[in-house]
Amino acid sequence: MIKRIIIIMVFAISLSLDSAGFQSKEILLDLKPDERQSITSKVVVKMITQSNYKKISLNDSISALIFANYLKSLDGTHIYFLDSDLKEFDKFKTRLDDDLTLGELSDPFAIFNTYMKRYRERWEYALSLLNHNIDLGKKETYQYDRKDLPYFKNMQEANLLWTKRVKFDLLNLKLANADLTVNKEILKKRYQNFIDQSKKMTNQDVFQLFMNAFTISVDPHTNYFTPAKSADNAIRMSRSLEGIGATLASENEYITIKSITPGGPAYKTKRFHADDRIVAVAQGKDGDFQDILGWRLQDAIQLIRGARGSLVRFKILSKDKKISDRPEVIEVVREKIILEEASAKKEVKSYYSNGKNYKIGFINIPSFYMDVADYQSGNPNYKSTTRDVKLILDSLKLMKVDGIVVDLRNNGGGSLQEAISLTGLFIKNGPVVQVRDSRQKIRVDDDLDSTINYNGPLAVLIDRFSASASEIFAGAIQDYGRGIILGNQSYGKGTVQTQIDIAKAIMNGNDNPDLASGMGQLNLTIGKFYRINGSSTQHKGVMPDIALPSLIPSSRYGEDTEPAALPWDTIEGTKYTPVGSLIDLLPSLRSMHTQRAEEDKSAYTYFEDFDAELNRAEHTKTLTINEQRLKQDRDISEQKTVDRNNLLRKAMGLPLVKKGDSNASTDDLDFSKREAGQILTDYIFLKGVEK
Known part of the structure; x- marks a missing residue:
């Protein structure tokens, strides 16, 4: 995933500016840590080093990793800092571990204040260039x-590169509007x-x-959240309830979609995808687009929010598009995200x-x-996955389907x-998953209900x-030989x-009201899942019987792309009785699938x-500054996008489209789902022949 592109250019011989001597008007920033953050730092270090599943001791090696991750989060594309800044920062490289342990945070704040100084210098300079003639030829x-x-x-x-960015931005706007004054x-x-x-x-x-730089150096799922981030995390983004139903992040100065809330407005359009970048937002049918490139995440969210039933429009760059596209x-019509729609x-x-x-049923x-609240209150009609799927199974059986596909794609657990x-x-009935805790004690979790639905x-x-949880379910079905x-x-x-x-954890009888709030939350890794055959789902996940x-x-995605992820390993399998075997049928199923592909x-x-x-x-790092090109x-x-999409439409038996056609956006182009149903019909056919 590209990490922070913010770009903008500066200085050209054709511009009558003394670029080397340019000075920003207002670049000073002197943010300082507070006492509560100092205490939080010490507490988080203690919790992680004493209780995290992955045992670590803070040392110079970890400090260097934290240092690298911190710099990457600030200036991952090397467009702000100067080499002289890095030489100055070098003294911090092996002492951040001590800073965290002692709650002494002046070093990371010093790095950030220098970053913000460079950041403002660059943007102030880019802004100043727009007051002069710019040679775009x-x-x-x-x-x-x-x-x-x-x-x-x-x-x-730095100025030479940033000049080119200004030129590129102007030419990019000129493709849509030739008025240079308006574009400036x-x-x-x-x-x-x-x-x-x-x-x-x-x-x-x-x-x-x-x-973040600290916790990601430990493992990808141990995370600290400030109070504000903790509130967002508690509802997995109020953002998922604040307009369009999407988890957003700020990356490379873009507001980027990280996931789509199933059942939400964005999900219903079938046009938003993970890693899409939001370029601009407009209110209603006729509102002007407001450029949100470079906005703070929370500010962008405020713009995206709105009354239920109101319309909001987005300009989107999909993940496969270059910034010049x-x-x-x-x-999208905003609405309150109703959890039932995510069922x-x-x-x-x-x-x-x-x-x-x-007839194949898909769930x-x-x-x-x-x-959980309804369940704990004793409500017999509490909402849950299992209860909903049980009702769906009853419905599909009444419809006399020949087989069922359980679709867990994009299901993060x-x-x-x-599960x-x-x-x-x-x-x-029988064991479903094993869990090993930080004391290396193993617990086996069983399904105790003997009913087969x-x-x-x-x-x-x-x-x-x-x-x-998706991997626990899929792994158990595979281990039992229950399905493909x-x-x-x-x-x-x-x-x-x-x-x-954190505040509640450290109070422990201490009535200091200053610690009663504002400390944030720690998501601490305390255990590891294992399949009933003894194989961990960590790192490797579940491998399909037939790949699609x-x-x-x-x-680019997956636990094995995370440098600090825990490794795959095995423990002793628990006793279980398989209910079937696919060994004899898989070669024929794979052959039939391959034949269709051929x-x-x-x-x-x-x-x-x-x-x-x-x-x-992803590998395009250089762009041409030339309007015609x-x-x-x-x-x-x-045109490539249209031609490529027509390949899939042909395979799905849908009419081909031309560039500019808008009536094809709601067509079902889910090839994997269709082929999954086809493979299941092959299985049913082969089982019939077998009988």
Whole structure:
């Protein structure tokens, strides 16, 4: 994932400016840590070093890792700091561990204040260039991603690069509007917004950044949250309830979509995806778009929020698009996110295969949810995944489906108990998962209900974003031989976390009211999941019996991409009795799947082409500053997208579309789901032949 692109250029010989001598008007910032943060730092260090599943001692090696992660979070593309800054920071490299332990936070704050000084220098300078004539006719190249290059040697080198950014921004706007004066005003507002937003930074922001650098150096799922972030995390983003239903993050100065809340307004459009970048937001049908590039996350959220039933429009750059490509405009009607809409859903599809008609039921499970408050209050009608799926199974049996596919794609997990009880709907009883705690004690969690709610043909569809509880369910179904696992290698999140309110944890009889609030929350890793066969789901996840193509690059996502992730390992398997075996059928199922792929390669060509285009976009670090070339590249990119999508439409039996067609956005292009149902019909056919 690209980490912080903020870019903007400066100085050209054609500009009548003394770039080397430019000085920002207002660049001083002197944020300082407070006493509460000092105490929090010491407490978090103590909790992690004493109670985290992954045993660590803070030392110079960990300090160097924290230092690298902190710098990466501030200036990951090397467009702000000077080499002289890094030389000055070198003294901090091996003492951040001591700073954390002692609660002495002046070092990380000093680094941040220098970063903010450079940040404002760059944007003030970029803003000043717009008051002069700019030569856009000269052919140049602009390297916007410098993460593999050294930091700037001096201010002159920084100015040369930033000049090119200003030119690029102007040309990019010119492709849509030739009025240079208007485009300069747009950029002035954008650049000024970067400066204005930086002035809103608080010591809480700095503390969160530094603690993130610390915890990610330990493991990817041990996290600290400031009080504000803790409130957001508690509802997995009020943001998911504040307008469109999406988890957002600020990356590379873009407000980026990290996940879509199932059942929410964004989800219903079927046009938003993880890693899409929001370029601008407009209110209503006719409101002007407001550029939000560089905005603080919370400020962008305030703009995206609105009354239920109101319309908001977005300009979106999808993850496979370069920053020079034309954004897509998407309309969303805001609404309150109703949790029922994130519940399990059913769908029935008809297939004609091997000379027979089949009805396949699909159950999409977006998460493993449970209304704990209702359950604890004794409400017999409490909401849960298992209860909902049980009702769906009864409905599908009445519809006389021939088989069922449980779709766990994009299901990041949830309640462990629900993963266990859901497994119990498909097996008689027995162990489902093993958990080893930080004391190395192993607990086996069983399904104790001997009722089988569905014993027919079963497949489970997973992808790279199926994690945690999803992996427990899929792993158990695979170990019992109860169904076919289809899709892609799952995420590999096999660790257990507990949420600790730091203030409550340290009070412990101490009535100091100053510690009663404002300390934040620690998500601490306390255990590790293991399948009943003894294999950990950590790092490796669950491997499918038959792999299906995917748009998710496994090299970019998954636990095995996290440097500090716990490793895969095994323990002794627990005693269980498989209910079936796929060993004899899998070769034939794979052969039939491969034969379909050979007969119509268009869908697989689509996935291969998308992957190639994504790789090209990721490895493109230099752009041409030339209007004709930029326009040509944009037109080529848009036509490539149409041609690529038509490959998938052909494979799905849908009519082809032309560039500019808008009536195709609601068509079902879920190839993996369709092929999963097809594989299950093959299984049913082969089982029939076997009989």
